[in-house]
Amino acid sequence: MNSHDTCKRCGDCCRSGGPALHRQDLPLIQDGTIPLADIVTLRAGERAYDQPSQSLKPLDSEILKLKGRDATWTCIYYSPEGRACGMYDSRPIECELLFCRDTAAITAMYDKERLARADLLPAGHPLLELVAEHDAKCAPQALEEAVKAARRGDAEAGAALKEMVVFDQEMRRLVAERSAMSRDITEFLFGRPLRTLLRTMNVNVYEVGGSIRFDFGTGEK
Numbered sequence: 001m002n003s004h005d006t007c008k009r010c011g012d013c014c015r016s017g018g019p020a021l022h023r024q025d026l027p028l029i030q031d032g033t034i035p036l037a038d039i040v041t042l043r044a045g046e047r048a049y050d051q052p053s054q055s056l057k058p059l060d061s062e063i064l065k066l067k068g069r070d071a072t073w074t075c076i077y078y079s080p081e082g083r084a085c086g087m088y089d090s091r092p093i094e095c096e097l098l099f100c101r102d103t104a105a106i107t108a109m110y111d112k113e114r115l116a117r118a119d120l121l122p123a124g125h126p127l128l129e130l131v132a133e134h135d136a137k138c139a140p141q142a143l144e145e146a147v148k149a150a151r152r153g154d155a156e157a158g159a160a161l162k163e164m165v166v167f168d169q170e171m172r173r174l175v176a177e178r179s180a181m182s183r184d185i186t187e188f189l190f191g192r193p194l195r196t197l198l199r200t201m202n203v204n205v206y207e208v209g210g211s212i213r214f215d216f217g218t219g220e221k
């Protein structure tokens with residue numbers, strides 16, 4: 001192997017987003033190396049970057065991913081100051097396999113054996129019921145359709161959108177308040193807040209006198 005064949009640890013891959021988690025990473029979650037508070041769920045139907053096609057596509061099924069830091073997708077475990085991974089010796093499998101000069105290994109396992117929320121919350125866990133209820137009421141696809149219709153001036157769609165945003169924020173508030181977890185796991189349980197998903201569609205949510213309003217911007221991103 002010559003010097004061009006080894007990882008230079010430049011951090012480019014860590015800055016472009018943390019890894020999706022796979023079955024091989026389960027022990028890291030079970031032993032607490034990766035707490036649930038450091039995971040965000042990208043739900044089925046959400047538009048996410050698809051590496052093979054290098055485009056934004058709606059997800060067929062959900063992905064658990066390490067969160068970003070400082071309101072970016074830079075992996076939460078990456079230290080920009082030290083230009084290093086905070087868990088390098090036990091990093092997730094995608095990080096272990098990713099080598100930017102030869103992506104064959106990561107491509108081969110990219111969408112295989114991905115973890116889902118149900119793999120981490122045992123059957124019958126009370127939070128699973130809340131997750132299912134939230135998914136049913138705040139599905140990313142329904143959100144996108146409501147935005148399209150509301151942009152065309154459909155008042156019913158606007159009201160449905162408002163209901164979804166209120167339900168989403170109330171669910172997060174209640175779970176954060178009532179769960180005994182020391183850190184916030186709502187992005188693991190319910191994915192990114194609907195306000196965040198709406199921002200990616202160029203819709204800003206704001207409040208006037210306690211009532212939710214939308215600014216639909218100039219078009220879809």
Ligand code: SF4
Binds near residue numbers: 017076077091
């Ligand atoms: S876990 Fe470590 S190696 Fe993997 S993306 Fe995050 S900082 Fe980089």
